[in-house]
Amino acid sequence: MAHELKRISTRIGSIAESATLKVDGKAKALQAAGRPVISFAAGEPDFPTPPHIVEAALLAVSDPKNHRYTPAAGLPDLREAIAAKTLRDSGLVISPSQVVVTNGGKQAVYQAFATLLDPGDEVIVPTPYWTTYPESIRLAGGVPVDVFAGADQGYLVTVEQLEAARTPRTKVLLFVSPSNPTGAVYSPEQTKAIGEWAEEHGLWIISDEIYQNLTYDPSTSSGQAAEQRAVSIVEAVPALADRTILVNGVAKTYAMTGWRLGWMVGPQDAIKAAANLQSHLTSNVSNISQRAGIAALTGPQDAALAMRDAFDRRRTVIVAELNKIPGMVTPTPQGAFYVYPDVTGLLGRPWGGVTPTTSLELADLILDQVEVAAVPGEAFGPSGYLRFSYALGDDALLEGVQRLQRLFA
Numbered sequence: 451m452a453h454e455l456k457r458i459s460t461r462i463g464s465i466a467e468s469a470t471l472k473v474d475g476k477a478k479a480l481q482a483a484g485r486p487v488i489s490f491a492a493g494e495p496d497f498p499t500p501p502h503i504v505e506a507a508l509l510a511v512s513d514p515k516n517h518r519y520t521p522a523a524g525l526p527d528l529r530e531a532i533a534a535k536t537l538r539d540s541g542l543v544i545s546p547s548q549v550v551v552t553n554g555g556k557q558a559v560y561q562a563f564a565t566l567l568d569p570g571d572e573v574i575v576p577t578p579y580w581t582t583y584p585e586s587i588r589l590a591g592g593v594p595v596d597v598f599a600g601a602d603q604g605y606l607v608t609v610e611q612l613e614a615a616r617t618p619r620t621k622v623l624l625f626v627s628p629s630n631p632t633g634a635v636y637s638p639e640q641t642k643a644i645g646e647w648a649e650e651h652g653l654w655i656i657s658d659e660i661y662q663n664l665t666y667d668p669s670t671s672s673g674q675a676a677e678q679r680a681v682s683i684v685e686a687v688p689a690l691a692d693r694t695i696l697v698n699g700v701a702k703t704y705a706m707t708g709w710r711l712g713w714m715v716g717p718q719d720a721i722k723a724a725a726n727l728q729s730h731l732t733s734n735v736s737n738i739s740q741r742a743g744i745a746a747l748t749g750p751q752d753a754a755l756a757m758r759d760a761f762d763r764r765r766t767v768i769v770a771e772l773n774k775i776p777g778m779v780t781p782t783p784q785g786a787f788y789v790y791p792d793v794t795g796l797l798g799r800p801w802g803g804v805t806p807t808t809s810l811e812l813a814d815l816i817l818d819q820v821e822v823a824a825v826p827g828e829a830f831g832p833s834g835y836l837r838f839s840y841a842l843g844d845d846a847l848l849e850g851v852q853r854l855q856r857l858f859a
């Protein structure tokens with residue numbers, strides 16, 4: 451008898467759909483069907499891409515030279531612009547040959563893990579984590595090792611916790627500041643302490659810096675004063691440069707989620723290996739997006755700063771309003787555009803005839819009863835939390851939280 455072969459491989463069959471995209475897709479489908487759903491689901495700015503970036507793309511699309519392949523690792527001018535941005539914001543001197551341009555930050559995340567991990571290599575993952583990291587690690591044959599920090603510690607892991615998780619198989623520390631899903635930002639001192647610990651133990655760092663330009667002043671509720679910078683871990687500990695891959699992109703800073711333009715930066719050997727992988731996987735990113743990316747990085751930054759100020763304003767509103775709900779504890783985030791309330795105080799009690807016992811059930815309940823979409827904590831680690839993105843319009847934001855206040859009154 452013929453040997454029964456699985457239709458879908460074990461490796462791919464074990465991957466769950468991205469929970470953030472799933473909730474976002476469900477909310478958008480309900481909206482398209484005419485439901486007045488307010489979605490705090492996807493981390494996606496509501497603003498259009500700034501006009502000078504769109505104009506660069508319009509020019510690019512009519513120029514035949516952009517109808518061809520570029521080098522798989524990206525246009526030389528864009529890699530140059532990314533090198534300049536990396537020096538400006540991450541304090542790291544690199545050459546353009548240390549850059550691979552990717553289809554969004556997500557491809558850079560996957561390629562970084564694929565480039566570094568052998569089967570069984572462990573990656574320390576500060577938790578709550580963005581839903582895609584553990585899947586990327588497992589796809590690359592690695593083992594994610596969660597280190598949890600709750601609301602009580604500002605969602606920031608300590609060196610002691612990291613050290614307790616380290617084993618002889620630990621190869622990489624994932625570092626994300628500002629964090630998705632919590633918006634937490636490590637202080638320069640905390641970043642330096644973690645970097646020095648990683649350096650001492652010869653670990654690699656994969657640092658996701660996609661939210662690096664979205665930070666807010668920790669001492670005021672709205673950012674009139676200078677904001678707290680998210681200092682890059684390679685700036686805090688320059689000796690790490692030879693074992694660090696930085697991941698970044700234009701999506702969040704320039705409202706360009708749909709353009710799919712990210713990048714990875716690192717030491718020559720890792721970048722060359724990642725570029726080889728990408729040359730078989732996707733080749734280059736669309737020329738049009740690359741040209742738009744040059745305009746974003748080298749052009750005026752005022753539109754990006756104005757969007758940041760709008761997020762800061764919304765942050766103030768959403769934290770204040772959610773904290774009026776008894777049973778929700780919402781720390782004030784200092785970066786990105788997410789709040790991450792602890793909702794355990796709402797579980798095990800009836801709301802509109804339904805008693806949720808997990809944050810997954812609570813997320814279903816608020817969508818069913820008041821048509822508000824948020825991503826449950828289960829997507830990012832333990833149950834007991836909801837993630838709200840505040841990258842949506844001011845009016846919708848206020849209406850959404852008021853619906854929750856009425857439901858949980």
Ligand code: GLU
Pocket residue numbers: 468470471491492493494556580582630
């Ligand atoms: N990174 C965003 C989020 O967390 C976009 C969705 C995704 O790619 O996961 O919502």
